[in-house]
Amino acid sequence: MISENERVLLSGEKREFFVRAHDKELSTDKGIIKLSELIGMNSGDIIYTHLNKPFKVIVPRPVDYYSYAKRTGAPMPPKDIGMVIAYTGMNKKDVVLEAGTGSAVATIYFGNIAEKVVSYEKREEFSAVCKKNIEDAGLLNVEVIAGDILQAEGLYDIVHLDMQIEKEHVLHAHSLLKSGGYLSTYTPFLEQTFCVMDAAEGLFSEVVCHELIEREISRTERGTRPSTRVCHTGYITICRK
Known part of the structure; x- marks a missing residue:
């Protein structure tokens, strides 16, 4: 389960974002994601932008830190x-x-x-x-x-x-x-x-x-x-x- 302030990788719509689960919003060309909604979610869950575009929630592995x-x-x-x-x-x-x-x-x-x-x-x-x-x-x-x-x-x-x-x-x-x-x-x-x-x-x-x-x-x-x-x-x- 994802805790507050934990790093999260969001993947979808040919985009990836390396974010933090906290009380802020992420603005993308696919819509806005409320990052506070990540708290309590699990790897593999889906979060949606305000335009209803889906992003998969991924708990980062070491290789993701190499990239991001x-x-x-x-x-x-x-x-x-x-x-x-x-x-x-x-x-x-x-x-x-x-x-x-x-x-x-x-x-x-x-x-x-x-x-x-x-x-x-x-x-x-x-x-x-x-x-x-x-x-x-x-x-x-x-x-x-x-x-x-x-x-x-x-x-x-x-x-x-x-x-x-x-x-x-x-x-x-x-x-x-x-x-x-x-x-x-x-x-x-x-x-x-x-x-x-x-x-x-x-x-x-x-x-x-x-x-x-x-x-x-x-x-x-x-x-x-x-x-x-x-x-x-x-x-x-x-x-x-």
Whole structure:
């Protein structure tokens, strides 16, 4: 059941709106929707505009935050986040440390899987945005710290870095990991990837780098072919302690 102030996705009439269930109105080209009527509804219910146009009520999932949450920059795409989760084996018993929270899209995915997530974001203005996105996602097991990852202490099952990475970050991550735990890094350029791999070699028992490529399929009346969009997104390096 949807509570007051909860985020909701409205879908219909070839439109989607990412809204909040509260005492306001949403004006669309299909009519006005009283958002207060969302309170008490369930995912799958139908709400109507004043012109009697239907919209399906959907409780957002992490992928919807990738599409609609307020951004501070380009977040990791869902497939790349999935690679981190898959290759680290992230699960409900894990305590995860990450740095470079950004818009908190990856954080929201991690928070829906892990027992706890601690996230460092150096830029205070970004930290404020990601805290709001996490609050909207209803996650109580995520802590956002406006600070440098090098200040982090404790032991973690997984450390994930999506930031400008230097050798000292890799060394510090190693000191924070439990035996058998994983460091994952997301880097856009080979030079930065090599920095991670060089720092990790000899320190971690396993160091494996993956290039991330995805191709959508475009289907039209003329035929079917791969999309012409850029398919490369970055590199993920997985290191096991």
